[in-house]
Amino acid sequence: MAISRKISDFIGRASFIRKMFEEAARMRADGQGPVYDFSLGNPDLEPPEAFRERLFAVVGDKSPGTHKYMANVGYESTRRAVAAALERELGLPFTADSVIMTVGAGGALNTVLKALLDDGDEVITPLPFFVEYGFYADNHGGALVKVPSRDDFQPDVEAIEAAITPQTKVLLTNSPHNPTGVVYSAEVLAALGDLLRRKSEELGHTIYWISDEPYRKLIYDIDRCPSLFEAYESSIMVTSHSKDLGLPGERIGYLAISPKADDPATLFGAMAFTNRTLGFVNAPALMQRVVEDLQEVTVDIEWYRRKRDLLYDSLTRFGYEVTKPEGAFYIFPKAPGGDDMSFVARMQEKRVLVVPGTGFGSPGYFRIAYCVDDSVIEGALPLFEEALG
Amino acid sequence: MAISRKISDFIGRASFIRKMFEEAARMRADGQGPVYDFSLGNPDLEPPEAFRERLFAVVGDKSPGTHKYMANVGYESTRRAVAAALERELGLPFTADSVIMTVGAGGALNTVLKALLDDGDEVITPLPFFVEYGFYADNHGGALVKVPSRDDFQPDVEAIEAAITPQTKVLLTNSPHNPTGVVYSAEVLAALGDLLRRKSEELGHTIYWISDEPYRKLIYDIDRCPSLFEAYESSIMVTSHSKDLGLPGERIGYLAISPKADDPATLFGAMAFTNRTLGFVNAPALMQRVVEDLQEVTVDIEWYRRKRDLLYDSLTRFGYEVTKPEGAFYIFPKAPGGDDMSFVARMQEKRVLVVPGTGFGSPGYFRIAYCVDDSVIEGALPLFEEALG
Numbered sequence: 001m002a003i004s005r006k007i008s009d010f011i012g013r014a015s016f017i018r019k020m021f022e023e024a025a026r027m028r029a030d031g032q033g034p035v036y037d038f039s040l041g042n043p044d045l046e047p048p049e050a051f052r053e054r055l056f057a058v059v060g061d062k063s064p065g066t067h068k069y070m071a072n073v074g075y076e077s078t079r080r081a082v083a084a085a086l087e088r089e090l091g092l093p094f095t096a097d098s099v100i101m102t103v104g105a106g107g108a109l110n111t112v113l114k115a116l117l118d119d120g121d122e123v124i125t126p127l128p129f130f131v132e133y134g135f136y137a138d139n140h141g142g143a144l145v146k147v148p149s150r151d152d153f154q155p156d157v158e159a160i161e162a163a164i165t166p167q168t169k170v171l172l173t174n175s176p177h178n179p180t181g182v183v184y185s186a187e188v189l190a191a192l193g194d195l196l197r198r199k200s201e202e203l204g205h206t207i208y209w210i211s212d213e214p215y216r217k218l219i220y221d222i223d224r225c226p227s228l229f230e231a232y233e234s235s236i237m238v239t240s241h242s243k244d245l246g247l248p249g250e251r252i253g254y255l256a257i258s259p260k261a262d263d264p265a266t267l268f269g270a271m272a273f274t275n276r277t278l279g280f281v282n283a284p285a286l287m288q289r290v291v292e293d294l295q296e297v298t299v300d301i302e303w304y305r306r307k308r309d310l311l312y313d314s315l316t317r318f319g320y321e322v323t324k325p326e327g328a329f330y331i332f333p334k335a336p337g338g339d340d341m342s343f344v345a346r347m348q349e350k351r352v353l354v355v356p357g358t359g360f361g362s363p364g365y366f367r368i369a370y371c372v373d374d375s376v377i378e379g380a381l382p383l384f385e386e387a388l389g
Numbered sequence: 390m391a392i393s394r395k396i397s398d399f400i401g402r403a404s405f406i407r408k409m410f411e412e413a414a415r416m417r418a419d420g421q422g423p424v425y426d427f428s429l430g431n432p433d434l435e436p437p438e439a440f441r442e443r444l445f446a447v448v449g450d451k452s453p454g455t456h457k458y459m460a461n462v463g464y465e466s467t468r469r470a471v472a473a474a475l476e477r478e479l480g481l482p483f484t485a486d487s488v489i490m491t492v493g494a495g496g497a498l499n500t501v502l503k504a505l506l507d508d509g510d511e512v513i514t515p516l517p518f519f520v521e522y523g524f525y526a527d528n529h530g531g532a533l534v535k536v537p538s539r540d541d542f543q544p545d546v547e548a549i550e551a552a553i554t555p556q557t558k559v560l561l562t563n564s565p566h567n568p569t570g571v572v573y574s575a576e577v578l579a580a581l582g583d584l585l586r587r588k589s590e591e592l593g594h595t596i597y598w599i600s601d602e603p604y605r606k607l608i609y610d611i612d613r614c615p616s617l618f619e620a621y622e623s624s625i626m627v628t629s630h631s632k633d634l635g636l637p638g639e640r641i642g643y644l645a646i647s648p649k650a651d652d653p654a655t656l657f658g659a660m661a662f663t664n665r666t667l668g669f670v671n672a673p674a675l676m677q678r679v680v681e682d683l684q685e686v687t688v689d690i691e692w693y694r695r696k697r698d699l700l701y702d703s704l705t706r707f708g709y710e711v712t713k714p715e716g717a718f719y720i721f722p723k724a725p726g727g728d729d730m731s732f733v734a735r736m737q738e739k740r741v742l743v744v745p746g747t748g749f750g751s752p753g754y755f756r757i758a759y760c761v762d763d764s765v766i767e768g769a770l771p772l773f774e775e776a777l778g
Contacts, residue, residue: 002558002594003659004507004529011662042458059448069431069637103492103640106668114528118393135666139503139528140393169391205391248458249674251492251640270392273400277524279495284673285638 010135020344024353032351036380039353041178041329043299043371047246050297051290058289067285072276073268074101074254074283078292082254085295090227093259100271101254101283105214108238108255109136110278113170115270116208117142121169126155128332128360130178130212142169146361153182153323153332157191164199170208171196175225176215179360179367180332181308181325183219186226193231200234206262209235214253215328217244217298220305222326233260236267241291243329244298252287304329307370310377318385329371332357336388340366343387350383399524409733413742421740425769428742430567430718432688432760436635439686440679447678456674461665462657463490463643463672467681471643474684479616482648489660490643490672494603497627497644498525499667502559504659505597506531510558515544517721517749519567519601531558535750542571542712542721546580553588559597560585564614565604568749568756569721570697570714572608575615582620589623595651598624603642604717606633606687609694611715622649625656630680632718633687641676693718696759699766707774718760721746725777729755732776739772 020039028035058066073079076096083094102108113123119141125133126149137144147163150156155173171192175184196207211228216239219225228235240253255271257264275282311331315322322333335343340356340363347354347366357365370377409428417424447455462468465485472483491497502512508530514522515538526533536552539545544562560581564573585596600617605628608614617624629642644660646653664671700720704711711722724732729745729752736743736755746754759766 003504003655006507007504007659007663010666011658040458044454044457046453047456055448059444064435065433067436067636067638068433069429103496103668104670106670107492108668110668115392115396118395132666136668139667247456249456249671251670251673266392269400270396274396277399277521278528278667279492279497279499279525280669281493281495281640282638284640284676286675287673 020348020355023348027348027351027353034351034379036352036376036383038368038370038372038376038380039355041369041371042248043243043246043329044373045246045299045303045371048297048299050294051245051247054290054293058286066289070282070285072282073272074099075285075288075292078288079254081292081295082256086256089224090229092229094256095259097268098257098259098264099254100268100275101252101288102238102240102275103280103283104242104248104251104253105212105238105240106132106136107251107275107280107283108240108253109133109210109212110139111271111275111280112210112236112238112255113137113142114140114274114278115267116170118169120167122165122167123170123172124160124163124168125172126160128153128179128357128362128365130174131359131361133172153177153180154185154188155192157188157195160192161195161199164203164207166203168199168203168207169205170210172210172212173228174212176213176219176327178215178328179330179355179357180323181328181330182323183222183225183326186230189226189228189231193228196232196234206234211235211237213237213239214243218301218304218329219327220301220308225327229258229260233258234262241294245291245294246299247287250284250287252283252291254283304371307372307374307377310374311368311370314381315384319388320384329369331368331370332365333368335364335366338364340364346387347383350387352380352383409737409744412737416737416740416742423740423768425741425765425772427757427759427761427765427769428744430758430760431637432632432635432718433762434635434688434692434760437686437688439683440634440636443679443682447675455678459671459674461671462661463488464674464677464681467677468643470681470684471645475645478613479618481618483645484648486657487646487648487653488643489657489664490641490677491627491629491664492669492672493631493637493640493642494601494627494629495521495525496640496664496669496672497629497642498522498599498601499528500660500664500669501599501625501627501644502526502531503529503663503667504656505559507558509556511554511556512559512561513549513552513557514561515549517542517568517746517751517754519563520748520750522561542566542569543574543577544581546577546584549581550584550588553592553596555592557588557592557596558594559599561599561601562617563601565602565608565714565716567604567717568719568744568746569712570717570719571712572611572614572715575619578615578617578620582617585621585623595623600624600626602626602628603632607690607693607718608716609690609697609714614716618647618649622647623651630683634680634683635688636676639673639676641672641680643672693760696761696763696766699763700757700759703770704773708777709773718758720757720759721754722757724753724755727753729753735776736772739776741769741772
């Protein structure tokens with residue numbers, strides 16, 4: 001056997017999380033009673049009715065050529081619809097040429113990083129971080145540099161400044177944030193924009209800012225998510241309809257380039273090229289046509305807010321230390337006793353599955369993904385209380 | 390502006406083909422009469438009726454959870470259906486764990502190459518070659534080594550032997566072949582298998598053989614495409630339903646690992662990992678469910694055979710030198726006068742769009758993609774005749 005040594009190493013190092021998932025799968029199948037599974041961000045919520053209606057309409061349309069290749073960047077009409085929705089939301093002049101339809105946000109992130117990175121370039125990301133970012137940066141010759149965040153999980157601007165080197169090419173943030181549920185504030189985004197502008201000038205090359213926002217519509221205490229586009233010019237947002245329309249299996253997302261970026265046409269051309277040559281070729285045709293008319297549609301936010309409130313109120317009442325999440329469907333409490341790995345193992349014995357903060361580069365915490373039925377939360381709450389005792 | 394230097398270089402070097410496509414697009418829009426466009430492998434043929442029926446059935450199924458994430462490798466039922474079809478065709482014991490559903494064949498090729506290659510590894514491919522292979526190998530640190538083929542466009546086993554070095558990790562072939570339409574013979578495949586077995590032994594590491602077969606069902610003179618699985622053990626086939634079901638825009642394909650491979654579970658695990666971490670995550674859910682029941686369905690082969698016959702018979706009658714294609718929807722004649730770039734430019738003046746062999750690493754030829762309406766071929770034939778004069 002001689003698979004790639006690098007891939008073999010990666011798989012070996014990831015094995016402790018894999019073992020946890022294997023144990024969870026075994027538990028789900030063992031017939032020994034309910035399993036309270038908060039381990040995966042796989043929404044247990046059907047897409048909205050408008051999605052189903054639109055899907056029927058698209059499938060019923062017998063126009064020829066609807067399953068053919070289109071331009072690699074996606075249908076112009078879909079890109080125009082996305083741009084118009086962004087313009088309505090943000091008041092910036094997005095056009096079809098600001099947008100490339102992608103195979104989800106994961107596809108978009110690889111497309112953008114490939115277009116920007118050369119070997120040895122550094123990508124800074126705040127902790128805790130989504131573990132895939134490390135693989136994505138490495139795929140394209142980059143190195144992920146992880147920087148501690150403030151106690152409230154907002155980015156620490158000074159720590160990010162200290163991490164910038166001549167090799168820094170990208171700042172990669174994620175808001176609303178997985179695994180903490182924190183929404184980055186407009187003030188922190190503005191401070192980051194000022195920092196990147198100053199450092200790009202000093203270094204003599206542009207530091208690009210990529211914001212990964214698959215949860216941008218899932219916010220509970222504010223009207224809209226503060227945007228990097230208001231804070232910085234050389235910026236690219238990647239997102240998907242996995243969470244806001246509940247379609248993670250369909251792999252439909254997009255990237256949007258700031259209309260204020262320097263030479264946006266070159267960025268667009270480079271990403272059209274990398275989206276093609278990484279083998280994505282184009283976002284799935286049928287789903288492009290479906291989401292075109294659903295840019296203002298979102299799953300039932302109340303369904304998530306209720307769970308957020310139930311979990312946050314209960315956990316704090318029990319005595320857990322936890323930052324209140326404002327978006328996404330994650331909550332990231334401190335692990336009682338401080339050792340997240342042993343806490344997670346203890347919960348597993350109670351048939352409650354959560355993910356250790358270690359898996360996100362932040363030991364001492366654990367993640368609950370609450371995109372599950374209320375009954376799962378209600379069944380698990382006494383077990384969380386018990387685990388404190 | 391500071392996009393990746395490498396991507397900037399790639400885009401710069403690809404510009405002559407891009408200019409050709411831009412000129413073609415301009416021509417299609419100029420209202421100066423018909424354009425005979427043979428430049429793209431984008432089938433002008435609707436998916437079969439069985440596809441439409443199955444799509445309606447899948448969309449009408451209101452079971453919950455059909456748009457959620459599934460395992461990264463795809464639905465087990467879909468993978469079982471693919472494995473069963475391969476077993477019926479090839480008589481080898483494929484199982485669900487031989488198959489990973491992918492974002493088309495392009496997604497599959499990147500998934501496989503990423504799982505196999507380390508920096509500096511070499512990937513051998515016969516000429517002429519699909520230009521994307523160079524980008525795909527480079528994406529994962531590999532170098533593409535292009536080897537001349539025989540005059541009949543079958544692989545030249547001796548030339549491939551001469552190209553093997555200690556860095557050789559992969560042989561990448563494509564049959565039925567783009568751009569020549571040639572189907573690799575069972576004899577040549579067997580000889581290649583013998584060579585790879587001997588060289589793997591000599592080098593002390595396995596040389597993997599990847600066969601890219603999106604056109605495997607589009608064959609005109611034989612019952613089934615000779616398979617690498619009968620010729621060699623350490624082998625992986627990648628394919629898609631882009632051509633056999635006419636769904637290129639939907640990005641649905643798969644990879645299949647030989648049941649005779651050494652340690653197939655490690656190969657499967659590595660490719661499950663790279664399919665995820667390259668950002669594909671999983672093949673589009675809805676299309677997985679659709680193709681599950683369509684493994685024995687193919688577009689109307691006669692539609693293509695008629696065009697192959699019309700073009701081959703006419704071009705040879707006119708005096709073009711051309712190898713008879715046995716599959717796919719391409720024909721690759723010698724450019725009259727020997728200079729493919731000037732011949733292609735001359736045809737463009739006649740509003741006939743074909744691709745120079747230079748774009749496939751084989752100057753002196755040109756490619757006609759005949760996945761077009763009969764009227765396009767009939768309209769262009771006199772212009773091909775005229776161009777010889």
